[in-house]
Amino acid sequence: MKERQYLQVYQKVTRLISMVLDHQQVMDVVVRELPELLDIDAATIRLLDGSTNNFVLGAAHGLSLEYLSRSMIDTEETMEMIRSGQPVARSGIGQGQELSERDLAAREGIRSVLTLPILFQDALIGILRLLTRSERVFSEEEVSFSMALAEQVGIAISNGRMFKDMESQVDFMREVQEISALVNSTLDLDLTLNSMVEKLPSCMGAKGCTIRLLKSQKNHLELVAAHGLSQGYLDRGRIEGEKNISRALRGEMVSVYDVAHDDRIDFGAEMAAEGICSLLSVPLKVGGEVIGVIRVLMDVHHSFTSTEIKFAETVAEIGGTAIQNARTYRKITLLFNQLEESERFVANILNCIRPQLLVVDRDMRLVLANHALLEAVGRSEAEVLGMNYHELWNHDDCQVDQCPVNRVLSDGEPSTYTHQIMKEDGVHWIERTASPMHDREGLVEYVIEIIRDVTAKRRFEEEQLERVKLQGVVELAGTVAHEINTPLFAALGTAQLLEDDIEGSDARNEVATIVRNLRTIGDLTAKMTRMTGFESRDYVGDTKIVDLK
Amino acid sequence: MAEILALDDVQDATILIGKILRKKGHAVHTFTEEDDAVAHARKNHVDLAILDIKLKKMSGLEVLALLKELQPEMQALMLTGYPTIETAREAISLGANEYCVKPIDRDELEDKVEKILARAGRDEK
Numbered sequence: 215m216k217e218r219q220y221l222q223v224y225q226k227v228t229r230l231i232s233m234v235l236d237h238q239q240v241m242d243v244v245v246r247e248l249p250e251l252l253d254i255d256a257a258t259i260r261l262l263d264g265s266t267n268n269f270v271l272g273a274a275h276g277l278s279l280e281y282l283s284r285s286m287i288d289t290e291e292t293m294e295m296i297r298s299g300q301p302v303a304r305s306g307i308g309q310g311q312e313l314s315e316r317d318l319a320a321r322e323g324i325r326s327v328l329t330l331p332i333l334f335q336d337a338l339i340g341i342l343r344l345l346t347r348s349e350r351v352f353s354e355e356e357v358s359f360s361m362a363l364a365e366q367v368g369i370a371i372s373n374g375r376m377f378k379d380m381e382s383q384v385d386f387m388r389e390v391q392e393i394s395a396l397v398n399s400t401l402d403l404d405l406t407l408n409s410m411v412e413k414l415p416s417c418m419g420a421k422g423c424t425i426r427l428l429k430s431q432k433n434h435l436e437l438v439a440a441h442g443l444s445q446g447y448l449d450r451g452r453i454e455g456e457k458n459i460s461r462a463l464r465g466e467m468v469s470v471y472d473v474a475h476d477d478r479i480d481f482g483a484e485m486a487a488e489g490i491c492s493l494l495s496v497p498l499k500v501g502g503e504v505i506g507v508i509r510v511l512m513d514v515h516h517s518f519t520s521t522e523i524k525f526a527e528t529v530a531e532i533g534g535t536a537i538q539n540a541r542t543y544r545k546i547t548l549l550f551n552q553l554e555e556s557e558r559f560v561a562n563i564l565n566c567i568r569p570q571l572l573v574v575d576r577d578m579r580l581v582l583a584n585h586a587l588l589e590a591v592g593r594s595e596a597e598v599l600g601m602n603y604h605e606l607w608n609h610d611d612c613q614v615d616q617c618p619v620n621r622v623l624s625d626g627e628p629s630t631y632t633h634q635i636m637k638e639d640g641v642h643w644i645e646r647t648a649s650p651m652h653d654r655e656g657l658v659e660y661v662i663e664i665i666r667d668v669t670a671k672r673r674f675e676e677e678q679l680e681r682v683k684l685q686g687v688v689e690l691a692g693t694v695a696h697e698i699n700t701p702l703f704a705a706l707g708t709a710q711l712l713e714d715d716i717e718g719s720d721a722r723n724e725v726a727t728i729v730r731n732l733r734t735i736g737d738l739t740a741k742m743t744r745m746t747g748f749e750s751r752d753y754v755g756d757t758k759i760v761d762l763k
Numbered sequence: 764m765a766e767i768l769a770l771d772d773v774q775d776a777t778i779l780i781g782k783i784l785r786k787k788g789h790a791v792h793t794f795t796e797e798d799d800a801v802a803h804a805r806k807n808h809v810d811l812a813i814l815d816i817k818l819k820k821m822s823g824l825e826v827l828a829l830l831k832e833l834q835p836e837m838q839a840l841m842l843t844g845y846p847t848i849e850t851a852r853e854a855i856s857l858g859a860n861e862y863c864v865k866p867i868d869r870d871e872l873e874d875k876v877e878k879i880l881a882r883a884g885r886d887e888k
Contacts, residue, residue: 692845696817699844699865704775710869711782736866743845743864 220359223251227363237374241273244367248344249276252360255347256324259332259367260287261340263471263517269341270471270517272371277345281322287341292329296341301330301361303352326350328357330364334372342367379521382418386525389417393532403540407439410533414510415442418522421490421513424448425498425533427506428463435459435507443511447488456480462495462507467527469494469518485511492516496526500534508533570665573651574619576658578603587665618648622661626650632668642669691742698739706732765810765880769793770800770826771842772819776865780813783869784876797821804833811879816843816850824850827857838879842867 230243245257256276260269274282287293292302305326307319324345332340342364344352352360396409411423422442426435433454440448453459457478458468470476470493473485485493490511498506508530510518518526564571570587574580583598591598591606598606603619618629630647645668651660709728716722749761767789769780777793784791792807794800797818804812812830814823827839839859843850846864854862860879863871 696845700771700773700776700815703844703866704773704779706866707779707783707869707872708775711779732866739844739866740864
């Protein structure tokens with residue numbers, strides 16, 4: 215008869231728990247229905263939190279909140295038995311127990327408790343407690359039956375968890391896909407980070423989320439994105455000292471079930487005021503190096519499942535990739551800007567220099583031309599780039615056999631060629647200097663040609679030469695005149711004195727001839743001392759003489 | 764009659780100057796060495812010095828400066844075979860009365876000497 219009753223209860227429980235898929239609903243149904251079915255006063259289910267090895271309340275019926283909130287669930291001895299998978303039936307609660315528990319149990323009126331391990335595949339996942347307010351000794355059959363029920367509950371909870379996990383996994387996959395797509399579609403880091411802090415809580419049923427990145431100064435975290443949290447909470451102070459943060463910065467995942475009573479949290483009061491009950495700290499990594507922390511904050515007590523943790527970890531990896539991409543993009547952009555700036559600077563220099571400048575490749579195609587050259591040939595840059603070098607010039611401008619570019623391409627050595635061209639204002643001297651640019655193998659890859667109008671320089675050099683020549687002639691003339699003038703003065707004066715003393719017209723005439731010719735020499739030396747220029751004049755054969763000016 | 768000192772590195776030139784001016788009644792002391800000319804001026808009064816610019820050891824301008832230190836009232840006529848603006852300007856600044864370019868005519872020399880001495884005589888009075 216009793217076995218039949220047990221079977222009916224078992225069937226009912228099985229039916230009940232098979233109708234719901236959510237493990238929370240399973241737990242709620244079990245604790246609500248079991249008291250009536252087993253003729254007991256209350257029931258609780260507590261689940262094992264793997265991260266802290268504590269049992270956290272999953273569902274309860276027939277008990278006060280004060281009783282449920284007690285710190286100690288049962289005696290150490292009982293908990294030890296439970297952990298080893300053995301049920302423990304106790305009666306006479308309140309006699310011989312520790313004072314606090316005795317008081318609480320007495321206040322609650324609890325007299326007997328059957329504590330059962332909830333197992334799934336031989337692993338302890340929680341405890342089921344059946345409580346009575348009247349003295350009751352649980353028989354062996356009742357304990358066995360309750361164990362079978364607890365096992366069913368374990369299966370149902372695990373199934374519910376698995377179902378919930380699968381559901382979550384599908385949701386998480388979708389979210390991961392969305393975040394990945396966003397990361398791939400944008401290089402806007404702020405947009406990506408903000409999207410992450412919005413999507414993580416909505417997907418995990420969390421209150422909010424924060425992302426903090428390590429600043430260049432060691433161990434200083436900067437809040438870069440937040441969602442679902444008040445500014446007052448975010449401004450509560452530095453959190454680098456919190457154990458959950460330091461562990462996350464060492465690369466560990468940290469799940470905290472009860473932030474208000476966990477030594478891994480420093481701001482428990484602020485969190486409680488913000489309505490935060492549980493949190494998950496996830497390291498944000500780039501290439502194996504932790505660069506920050508993502509924290510998911512729950513407003514209900516929550517034991518994070520491995521799927522949730524994996525999801526948060528995956529999102530953190532994506533975040534790391536996004537940050538890396540954005541940093542790489544910033545670097546590339548910076549380098550590109552620097553490159554562009556350098557290119558503009560060099561182009562500016564080339565365009566500002568007066569000589570014409572061009573660069574040709576091995577095939578004699580123009581790859582660069584400065585403004586001076588474009589102006590000289592009267593063409594645009596678009597027209598000349600890619601053009602054959604020799605098509606750029608008139609044949610007279612640069613004869614192929616003399617062309618320095620050809621020479622550089624054949625000899626690999628710098629070459630200079632100077633030639634004349636006729637312009638409206640006369641003959642101009644053009645100097646063309648070509649220099650090689652070698653590749654890694656030492657072959658000429660490009661030739662740089664600089665074309666300068668050196669007419670003014672040539673004219674200046676010629677004038678300089680003329681000046682030197684004139685200076686020499688003038689100095690020579692001066693010296694000659696000086697050396698002649700003194701003896702001439704002596705000769706002329708003496709001849710003039712002789713005129714006074716001499717008698718006879720013939721002799722006087724002859725002295726007068728001497729005087730006249732000495733004066734002519736005097737005129738010539740005077741001209742020589744005053745000369746400022748000369749003109750060459752043919753004399754006899756190849757000999758030339760000068761006319762003094 | 765004036766006491767005239769003539770200094771030129773070419774002896775024929777000093778002889779000629781001496782002959783021309785002695786005929787005009789002046790006492791002419793001719794030198795080809797700068798030191799001798801300066802030594803003469805230390806001991807004797809000189810009314811007029813006729814100095815070539817180019818000498819053996821010193822320039823005529825340096826000798827002029829020395830003579831002017833010895834006899835500030837002395838008149839001076841500079842002769843040169845190679846006139847330049849610089850030497851002319853310096854000669855005038857050192858107190859030379861005339862700056863003549865060789866070859867100078869006998870008449871021109873006589874004329875310039877007379878004018879210098881006459882001007883000096885007027886200045887003394």
